Amino acid sequence: EDQVTQSPEALRLQEGESSSLNCSYTVSGLRGLFWYRQDPGKGPEFLFTLYSAGEEKEKERLKATLTKKESFLHITAPKPEDSATYLCAVQGDFGNEKLTFGTGTRLTIIP
Amino acid sequence: ETGVTQTPRHLVMGMTNKKSLKCEQHLGHNAMYWYKQSAKKPLELMFVYNFKEQTENNSVPSRFSPECPNSSHLFLHLHTLQPEDSALYLCASSPGTSNTDTQYFGPGTRLTVL
Numbered sequence: 231e232d233q234v235t236q237s238p239e240a241l242r243l244q245e246g247e248s249s250s251l252n253c254s255y256t257v258s259g260l261r262g263l264f265w266y267r268q269d270p271g272k273g274p275e276f277l278f279t280l281y282s283a284g285e286e287k288e289k290e291r292l293k294a295t296l297t298k299k300e301s302f303l304h305i306t307a308p309k310p311e312d313s314a315t316y317l318c319a320v321q322g323d324f325g326n327e328k329l330t331f332g333t334g335t336r337l338t339i340i341p
Numbered sequence: 342e343t344g345v346t347q348t349p350r351h352l353v354m355g356m357t358n359k360k361s362l363k364c365e366q367h368l369g370h371n372a373m374y375w376y377k378q379s380a381k382k383p384l385e386l387m388f389v390y391n392f393k394e395q396t397e398n399n400s401v402p403s404r405f406s407p408e409c410p411n412s413s414h415l416f417l418h419l420h421t422l423q424p425e426d427s428a429l430y431l432c433a434s435s436p437g438t439s440n441t442d443t444q445y446f447g448p449g450t451r452l453t454v455l
Contacts, residue, residue, distance in 0.1 A: 234383070264443065273431050273446035274384075275343070317384070328397065329444060331383040 232257045232322045236332035243308055244340050251303040251316055251335045259323030263301050265294050266317040268334070274317055277303075308339045344368040345447035347432050353453045354422065362417040362450050364432030371437030373415040374444060375407060378429040390415060391437050422454045 235254045243249055255263065262281055266274035278287045280296040287294050291312060293304040303316055315336045319329040344367045354360050366373065375387040389397035390409040404426075406418040415432055429449045435442035 266446075271449075271451070273343070273345075273347075273433075273448045276443055276445060279443055319384075328386055328389070328399075329384075333381065333383050 232320055232330040234318055234320055234330050234332035236316075236318050236335050238335060239333070240336040240338070242338045242340060243305075245309060246307050248304070248306045248308070250305070251337070253301040253303070253318030253332060254299060255301070255318075255320045256299075257320045257322035257330070260320060261323060262321045263296055264319045264321070264329065265301070265303055266319070268315045268317055277316075305337070308337075310339045310341050313337055313339045343445045343447065345432060345434055345445055347430075347447040347450050349450060350448065351451045351453075353455065354419070355455050356422060356424070358422075359418070359420040361419065362430055362432075362452075364415040364417075364447055366413055366415075366432075366434040366445075366447075368434055368445065369436075370434040370445075371412050372435045372442065373409060373412070374433040374435075375415065375417050376431040376433065376446075378431055378449070384431065388417075419452075422452075424454050427452055427454045 233256045237252045262279050265277040268274045278294040283298045285296050291306050295302045315334040317334045319331040346365050348363045372391045374389050377385045386399050387401045388407040393409050404421050408416040431449045432447040433444040435444045
């Protein structure tokens, strides 16, 4: 069974203080690893898809990286508007369209 | 806006009521999904429809009944729910044309069962 563990559960940073969120996973044949951002009371918003170890993708202050066991979401010089819950999900060989999600990291950026 | 809309955004119902949640996608996708999101728990896949055919029912109780009349619309019919069914119900869609499809989510319906 596919599993996703995200850490830390919550993270508070000062504006401009860079850090990283972790997503550890076990999956039978990774087809894709997904990062989403979710604001309170809203649906998850797609950020990145990573397909193979060594791949990296960037969007504004966010950069996602992937190894065979984990993914990191690096946030550089964050701003208060980056505050949200960040969700990681994996899609494996035997799950068809199924995504297995972690419980998320709640990120708060303090002005 | 992601191109996936859900109505209503909030719903309060009693345990004996019957209600329906609606989802519509304007992305030309072929696959649609229902997820349940409860506090402190990961998103939980409930149902998957691909080209209007149900391809996954993730052991969901029969008090939840999905309907997919076409590739753009998805419903979740609710009856005799329990208080523990209170949660955020999310609809998503994906192209349905490759092995690794990105799923795009709607804003969700916040359901409270009294």
